[in-house]
Amino acid sequence: MxxxxxxxxxxxxxxxxxxxxxxxFRKLVDKLKAITWKLKKIAEDDPRRIRHSxxxxxxxxxxxxxxxxxxxxxGLGASTMWAVLTVVVVMEYTAGAxxxxxxxxxxxxxxxxxxGVGAHRLAALAGEEWKPVFxxxxxxxLAAMATFxxxxxxxxxxxxxxxxxxxxxxSLVAVSGYRVEELIQLAHQRLSTVAIGVAACLAISIFxxxxxxxxxxxxxVASNLDKQAxxxxxxxxxxxxxxxxxxxxLEGASFLTSYKTALNSKVIEDSLANFARWExxxxxxxxxxPWKQYLKICALTRQCACSIDSLNTFISNxxxxxxxxxxxxxxxxxxACSVMSSESGKTLAELAxxxxxxxxxxxxxxxxxxATSMESSVKTMAPSQSATLSEVLxxxxxxxxxxxxxxxVRRLLDAVEELASIAEFKRPxxxxxxxxxxxxxxxxxxxxxxDMRG
Amino acid sequence: MxxxxxxxxxxxxxxxxxxxxxxxFRKLVDKLKAITWKLKKIAEDDPRRIRHSxxxxxxxxxxxxxxxxxxxxxGLGASTMWAVLTVVVVMEYTAGAxxxxxxxxxxxxxxxxxxGVGAHRLAALAGEEWKPVFxxxxxxxLAAMATFxxxxxxxxxxxxxxxxxxxxxxSLVAVSGYRVEELIQLAHQRLSTVAIGVAACLAISIFxxxxxxxxxxxxxVASNLDKQAxxxxxxxxxxxxxxxxxxxxLEGASFLTSYKTALNSKVIEDSLANFARWExxxxxxxxxxPWKQYLKICALTRQCACSIDSLNTFISNxxxxxxxxxxxxxxxxxxACSVMSSESGKTLAELAxxxxxxxxxxxxxxxxxxATSMESSVKTMAPSQSATLSEVLxxxxxxxxxxxxxxxVRRLLDAVEELASIAEFKRPxxxxxxxxxxxxxxxxxxxxxxDMRG
Numbered sequence: 001m002x003x004x005x006x007x008x009x010x011x012x013x014x015x016x017x018x019x020x021x022x023x024x025f026r027k028l029v030d031k032l033k034a035i036t037w038k039l040k041k042i043a044e045d046d047p048r049r050i051r052h053s054x055x056x057x058x059x060x061x062x063x064x065x066x067x068x069x070x071x072x073x074x075g076l077g078a079s080t081m082w083a084v085l086t087v088v089v090v091m092e093y094t095a096g097a098x099x100x101x102x103x104x105x106x107x108x109x110x111x112x113x114x115x116g117v118g119a120h121r122l123a124a125l126a127g128e129e130w131k132p133v134f135x136x137x138x139x140x141x142l143a144a145m146a147t148f149x150x151x152x153x154x155x156x157x158x159x160x161x162x163x164x165x166x167x168x169x170x171s172l173v174a175v176s177g178y179r180v181e182e183l184i185q186l187a188h189q190r191l192s193t194v195a196i197g198v199a200a201c202l203a204i205s206i207f208x209x210x211x212x213x214x215x216x217x218x219x220x221v222a223s224n225l226d227k228q229a230x231x232x233x234x235x236x237x238x239x240x241x242x243x244x245x246x247x248x249x250l251e252g253a254s255f256l257t258s259y260k261t262a263l264n265s266k267v268i269e270d271s272l273a274n275f276a277r278w279e280x281x282x283x284x285x286x287x288x289x290p291w292k293q294y295l296k297i298c299a300l301t302r303q304c305a306c307s308i309d310s311l312n313t314f315i316s317n318x319x320x321x322x323x324x325x326x327x328x329x330x331x332x333x334x335x336a337c338s339v340m341s342s343e344s345g346k347t348l349a350e351l352a353x354x355x356x357x358x359x360x361x362x363x364x365x366x367x368x369x370x371a372t373s374m375e376s377s378v379k380t381m382a383p384s385q386s387a388t389l390s391e392v393l394x395x396x397x398x399x400x401x402x403x404x405x406x407x408x409v410r411r412l413l414d415a416v417e418e419l420a421s422i423a424e425f426k427r428p429x430x431x432x433x434x435x436x437x438x439x440x441x442x443x444x445x446x447x448x449x450x451d452m453r454g
Numbered sequence: 455m456x457x458x459x460x461x462x463x464x465x466x467x468x469x470x471x472x473x474x475x476x477x478x479f480r481k482l483v484d485k486l487k488a489i490t491w492k493l494k495k496i497a498e499d500d501p502r503r504i505r506h507s508x509x510x511x512x513x514x515x516x517x518x519x520x521x522x523x524x525x526x527x528x529g530l531g532a533s534t535m536w537a538v539l540t541v542v543v544v545m546e547y548t549a550g551a552x553x554x555x556x557x558x559x560x561x562x563x564x565x566x567x568x569x570g571v572g573a574h575r576l577a578a579l580a581g582e583e584w585k586p587v588f589x590x591x592x593x594x595x596l597a598a599m600a601t602f603x604x605x606x607x608x609x610x611x612x613x614x615x616x617x618x619x620x621x622x623x624x625s626l627v628a629v630s631g632y633r634v635e636e637l638i639q640l641a642h643q644r645l646s647t648v649a650i651g652v653a654a655c656l657a658i659s660i661f662x663x664x665x666x667x668x669x670x671x672x673x674x675v676a677s678n679l680d681k682q683a684x685x686x687x688x689x690x691x692x693x694x695x696x697x698x699x700x701x702x703x704l705e706g707a708s709f710l711t712s713y714k715t716a717l718n719s720k721v722i723e724d725s726l727a728n729f730a731r732w733e734x735x736x737x738x739x740x741x742x743x744p745w746k747q748y749l750k751i752c753a754l755t756r757q758c759a760c761s762i763d764s765l766n767t768f769i770s771n772x773x774x775x776x777x778x779x780x781x782x783x784x785x786x787x788x789x790a791c792s793v794m795s796s797e798s799g800k801t802l803a804e805l806a807x808x809x810x811x812x813x814x815x816x817x818x819x820x821x822x823x824x825a826t827s828m829e830s831s832v833k834t835m836a837p838s839q840s841a842t843l844s845e846v847l848x849x850x851x852x853x854x855x856x857x858x859x860x861x862x863v864r865r866l867l868d869a870v871e872e873l874a875s876i877a878e879f880k881r882p883x884x885x886x887x888x889x890x891x892x893x894x895x896x897x898x899x900x901x902x903x904x905d906m907r908g
Binding site for chain 1: 592602626768
């Protein structure tokens with residue numbers, strides 16, 4: 001230490017500095033490492049994010065390069081900035097969102113330009129002196145009315161951005177100049193550049209590694225169902241089926257918490273469905289794919305998750321206080337619960353698989369029947385005299401909560417079957433032959449039963 | 455009919471036309487009536503919406519009038535449009551949202567302008583010929599990196615708009631011209647106009663009938679708690695307490711559905727809390743009011759609503775199948791349930807009142823104790839031999855679901871007490887003297903117990 005201090009003095013550094021620099025430097029390095037790790041994780045969670053970032057860069061570069069090389073663009077002069085501006089605000093993550101924003105922007109600009117020119121003509125009737133007064137009045141009235149229209153839920157959901165662009169363009173046109181001829185030329189220029197910007201965005205978001213809102217919604221619905229299925233199958237197998245299983249021991253199992261994501265995904269689902277409606281047909285989805293039915297399934301999935309949550313909270317809160325006083329009764333109830341839970345889980349897994357593979361959920365009804373068939377038998381299981389009251393109460397509630405889950409699963413089955421029929425998913429025969437084909441080709445298809453004798 | 459047809463022929467109208475015009479006209483009138491009614495309802499639901507629309511109109515008119523009358527503005531020339539554009543996009547419903555967007559826009563423009571000028575200088579080093587190439591490269595890289603940063607949740611939540619404006623301004627600066635001197639002048643102009651636009655928006659949204667996100671969040675939290683309270687008090691009084699009450703008869707009671715709004719209000723709450731953090735101190739709220747604690751209460755409220763939902767669904771699904779076979783047992787259980795439900799409801803109502811009046815929820819603990827004291831007694835209520843199994847199962851589950859609700863209420867009480875201590879709400883003595891003052895002044899204060907001997 002002394003030697004080090006001596007060296008420092010020789011170098012003219014105070015010891016304070018020598019000891020501070022490395023430590024704060026290390027902190028900085030740690031912080032940078034943490035940030036890098038975080039960014040890496042964000043990229044790995046969904047590699048399409050990297051692609052999207054590059055696409056935005058590409059779209060912008062295309063728009064700016066055009067400015068340098070294209071004579072048409074140079075002719076448009078200062079309006080070129082509208083192409084750049086349009087690209088920045090219109091380019092969204094999913095193709096549907098880009099389409100929605102792009103079309104909203106293009107049509108709102110067109111409409112506002114026309115209304116603006118009309119307002120100029122109208123105000124001109126009052127004479128040159130009063131023109132600014134009338135124009136200001138028009139801006140006030142139209143802006144106030146258009147802003148109010150944004151509170152209408154239907155407009156908010158689909159045309160919010162268009163209304164905003166309408167207000168903006170109208171105000172700009174109203175303010176921007178005096179002579180109508182100039183205005184028309186300006187409006188024409190601006191519309192062309194906005195159209196070029198929108199076209200560039202649409203082309204890139206539809207043809208270069210497209211991210212479809214519809215496909216995301218489709219997969220989200222299936223994965224939410226899968227998570228509920230994982231909970232029910234997990235609890236059925238690892239808790240109810242095991243004689244001495246303790247719920248506490250399951251702690252840390254991912255299925256105990258993963259089902260909760262469905263509870264808070266309403267907003268994502270709504271916006272995906274909203275954007276999906278703007279998308280052209282792509283891959284397995286037609287233009288008029290019934291996205292609304294997906295929202296119905298989402299709502300039922302959330303209700304199912306809520307029932308599962310009650311079951312989960314109840315067992316984890318109450319189970320530790322239980323004493324086994326009537327082993328036979330307990331064993332019977334647990335076996336029944338295991339069947340109800342596992343079979344409901346299998347039903348949901350089949351529904352998820354059916355959605356994913358766009359086929360009819362033909363194996364789901366069978367599993368659901370297995371689950372519901374327990375209801376009548378479990379209701380006749382009487383405890384013996386040795387059973388403690390608290391034990392009876394615990395299992396009674398557990399069974400009732402499970403039955404509630406089974407009820408929700410039945411409604412989900414109905415909704416998915418409705419989807420399969422509206423969206424014309426593959427019927428059993430078609431699905432079977434497809435499954436056979438896949439099996440021959442060596443792919444695995446966990447939820448499809450290949451019955452060659454059928 | 456014949457006479458009418460004859461008249462039509464005289465007039466040269468085909469019967470088809472005469473009968474179509476009035477009917478389609480009536481349809482149009484009906485449609486207009488429906489739309490007017492809808493708009494009226496939107497305005498009545500929250501009269502601040504009308505005021506907001508007028509405020510936007512005002513802000514825009516101010517920005518456009520400046521263009522006509524202010525010599526400073528005229529000097530800025532074409533840049534004026536940036537003031538109009540800024541007003542349109544920055545003016546949001548709540549003051550916090552306007553602040554967030556305005557500050558994001560101002561700082562992002564400043565930063566992007568500086569970086570843009572730097573990029574120009576750097577690219578110029580490569581010679582005039584290569585400059586566009588390097589500038590395009592910079593646009594590509596910065597746009598891609600900035601776009602990727604928008605996937606980081608922390609940036610998405612608070613600076614999303616700023617990043618967007620950064621990309622836009624940087625690209626515009628990079629594309630817009632060649633000479634750095636011109637650029638600096640342009641950047642200066644643009645920054646001034648953006649600043650003017652932001653200042654106009656902030657002034658109007660903070661000083662003219664301000665809508666505070668924080669206040670909205672505060673009221674939303676209280677009203678969500680009130681709705682849960684209404685359910686518990688309603689069911690306690692009108693179902694459990696009545697000997698022969700049938701759950702089906704309650705149908706149509708608003709408290710049976712209103713609690714559900716809390717289940718889906720997470721996004722609104724999150725965004726209000728996010729905007730509230732940007733707001734300066736206002737009315738009863740300081741600048742560093744603990745908005746995060748409100749989100750904690752919101753999360754617990756949602757969990758409570760989920761438990762209440764289980765209880766509600768269970769009773770309404772199961773109750774119709776019940777037969778009374780052991781009236782005494784049933785009466786005892788129902789009385790206990792009534793106490794648990796009503797007293798939990800009173801606890802929540804007191805919590806809502808305490809938040810609303812910003813005082814300590816001193817009466818809540820007493821109600822909660824009344825509710826929890828039932829737990830031990832209800833667990834010893836044994837049914838007689840005459841009780842049917844299904845009756846016992848039904849009441850066992852009901853009691854357990856209610857106990858789950860009580861547990862959630864206890865966590866809510868803890869969270870509200872924590873809020874009261876962090877936010878330095880009035881303590882009991884202060885609150886009591888305030889209540890006395892109100893009582894003297896003739897105001898009603900339903901949830902405050904004025905104990906003059908205390």
